[in-house]
Amino acid sequence: MGANLKRLQDRAAAIAARMSDLADLEDRNEDQTAELRRLSTEADAVKADLDFEATLAAKEKELRAVVEPAAPAPAPEKAEKKIEVRQVLPHHTELRAFNGGPDDVESAYRVGRWIRGTVFRREDDLRWCREHGMEARALNEGSNSAGGYLVPDEFAARVIRLVEDYGTMPGACERVTLARDVMNIPKRNSGTTAYFVGEGSAITESEPTFSQVTLNAVKLAVATRLSSEVLEDSASYVNIADQVSIEFAQSLAYKIDDAGWNGDGTSGYGSITGLTQAIDDGTHTAGVIDAASGNTSVETLDVDDFLSVIGKTPIYARQGAAWYMSPAVYAASVARLKYALGGNAVSDLNNSDGQSFLGYPVRLVHVMDGTLGTDAGVVKVLFGNLGLSSIYASRREFGVKVYDQVYATTEQLLMQGSMRFVVKHHSLGSNSEAGPVLALKTAAA
16 A cells, blocks of 8 residues: 555656646747646546545554454465556657666656756755655765755766667676775686596696786766756756766766777776777787788678688687677678679678678677778787676766856756776786687788
8 A cells, every 4th residue: 555655646746746847838839738627637547546545544453453452363364466457657859768668657756756856956846855755875985065966866877878888898708796996806727637547647736827817996077068058958857867877977988988999098088998909909909810922901801801810719709709890891891791792692691681791790880990091910800708808897886967166157966976986807828828708800911
């Protein structure tokens, strides 16, 4: 009964807030007037349901007060869980961040109300946030005199999920959650060795060897100004949260990908060495395949170049392997070969007409090198199983702060978000043995 009462109270608060928004409009159109009428009718129904639930709760309390002194009533059996059908909260554009269903939309609504309440100090929003556990947490365990407020957990969790959805590096690697900023993960270097043994001879012992992979989280931050008019004029609370989530997630995901694929180990990449740099540093030459002589551009790569990469890939790394390349490289090499090589049909080189090649999927990576034309001796394509070679680790402590005083004179808000993560490519083979990921370079000039 308590859960049903809470649901009705939440719905009543949402209806009241939306009716308030529409009632404040000076020039309502027909659709908005019709929505007000519908909300008014729904409000009557919700109020009746709330009165009914309150009556039930009061009667239950009266009965228990009579029965329990003599013989405590047995605990009520749990009713079979029923599928709850909820009306989606109003929003006026297709959502991109909070798009998983009613629960997602409700989360967006909660975040949107928090933003409006924090920014505009509207009493109805602040009251709703207090009643639903959405009050601002103190910044640095102190006061908010500097104008900074930590955003609700729903928002932080949503941005983290979007970062990992939008980026290609997190999904390709082994995933690790860090308990602290620096962690050591054991890595198996070699296993035991079997020997032929003659009759009566002692068995030679061997032991596996291990080393440590050090994961040192770095801080990645993003900040943006938002006009108070933009937030105030947003169509609904839901759309406010969706817009801000997308902005943060896209910028963070791009930077993580850029560091994970292209990083040169300098501070500009958070001291992260990207995969294209790490595999071509001269200590993993067995896994770096040079294209045939003369193939100095992606437009001249041929099927034999790609087959050479597959041929040198260890068997253990082939399951789960994929091609990684930029969209430009895909169009100029793989797509060209699929549709034009020797009159072959697409099915001769691929099991479908989608983004796969020679039996393996193609993952497009926007930040990888996409230079066309002569570009000799450059890694253009990667192939293999990154789950065996690379780790994406995050602290899961993502925080966003809203500052409403920094740019008060221009009626702008400052939002800052930060997270801690690291990408580590730990197993790329050696100069004598290829690892689980290989690189294809254009031929030297």
